[in-house]
Amino acid sequence: DQQVKQNSPSLSVQEGRISILNCDYTNSMFDYFLWYKKYPAEGPTFLISISSIKDKNEDGRFTVFLNKSAKHLSLHIVPSQPGDSAVYFCAASGGANNLFFGTGTRLTVIP
Amino acid sequence: DTEVTQTPKHLVMGMTNKKSLKCEQHMGHRAMYWYKQKAKKPPELMFVYSYEKLSINESVPSRFSPECPNSSLLNLHLHALQPEDSALYLCASSQAEAASTDTQYFGPGTRLTVL
Numbered sequence: 001d002q003q004v005k006q007n008s009p010s011l012s013v014q015e016g017r018i019s020i021l022n023c024d025y026t027n028s029m030f031d032y033f034l035w036y037k038k039y040p041a042e043g044p045t046f047l048i049s050i051s052s053i054k055d056k057n058e059d060g061r062f063t064v065f066l067n068k069s070a071k072h073l074s075l076h077i078v079p080s081q082p083g084d085s086a087v088y089f090c091a092a093s094g095g096a097n098n099l100f101f102g103t104g105t106r107l108t109v110i111p
Numbered sequence: 112d113t114e115v116t117q118t119p120k121h122l123v124m125g126m127t128n129k130k131s132l133k134c135e136q137h138m139g140h141r142a143m144y145w146y147k148q149k150a151k152k153p154p155e156l157m158f159v160y161s162y163e164k165l166s167i168n169e170s171v172p173s174r175f176s177p178e179c180p181n182s183s184l185l186n187l188h189l190h191a192l193q194p195e196d197s198a199l200y201l202c203a204s205s206q207a208e209a210a211s212t213d214t215q216y217f218g219p220g221t222r223l224t225v226l
Binding site: 031034036042043044046049051089093098099102103104 | 115117151152153154155156159167169201202203212214215216217218219220222
């Protein structure tokens with residue numbers, strides 16, 4: 001049973017616009033959430049994280065929002081750049097450091 | 112420096128071969144992980160080592176045998192694999208396992224093909 005879900009397998013955005021990637025989870029015990037970026041044939045690269053005690057975390061062009069009541073988080077990238085084109089994985093953990101990953105969203109930023 | 116290295120990058124092996132995957136980190140992390148990722152699927156946890164001791168084995172078949180010789184190294188020994196074991200094998204490390212808020216940093220992976 002998939003505890004972390006990314007319902008959009010792909011997203012295309014024009015360069016300079018905002019990219020919004022969404023993630024939903026089912027386990028209310030999750031208390032730490034991460035976004036990873038992955039290029040083909042490479043391992044996931046850590047992008048940004050958020051603890052369940054916060055509802056927003058910002059790092060440069062990347063902002064993660066957490067809505068605990070809706071069990072939903074999102075990653076905003078603004079402005080989007082062609083180099084942001086990759087697969088983005090949402091992940092969640094809740095003790096024992098077993099990371100649960102979503103199925104990924106392929107972002108394409110069109111120049 | 113958040114680098115985790117893995118060797119080899121690619122590996123092709125027959126079902127009767129014995130091979131090993133290697134992972135190394137020099138960040139002083141005390142938790143190390145093996146994940147398996149099939150095409151178009153998310154990474155799935157296989158093993159966790161915490162302070163060089165195996166702490167989690169996610170019901171992985173015994174043809175996969177992990178080893179942690181020291182705090183910087185993690186190996187995955189492979190023997191009598193099946194073609195369905197072909198996947199990208201990812202190593203990760205984090206500061207410590209106890210806190211769920213430790214970020215895991217991943218290596219580039221080893222692309223394994225079993226013929």
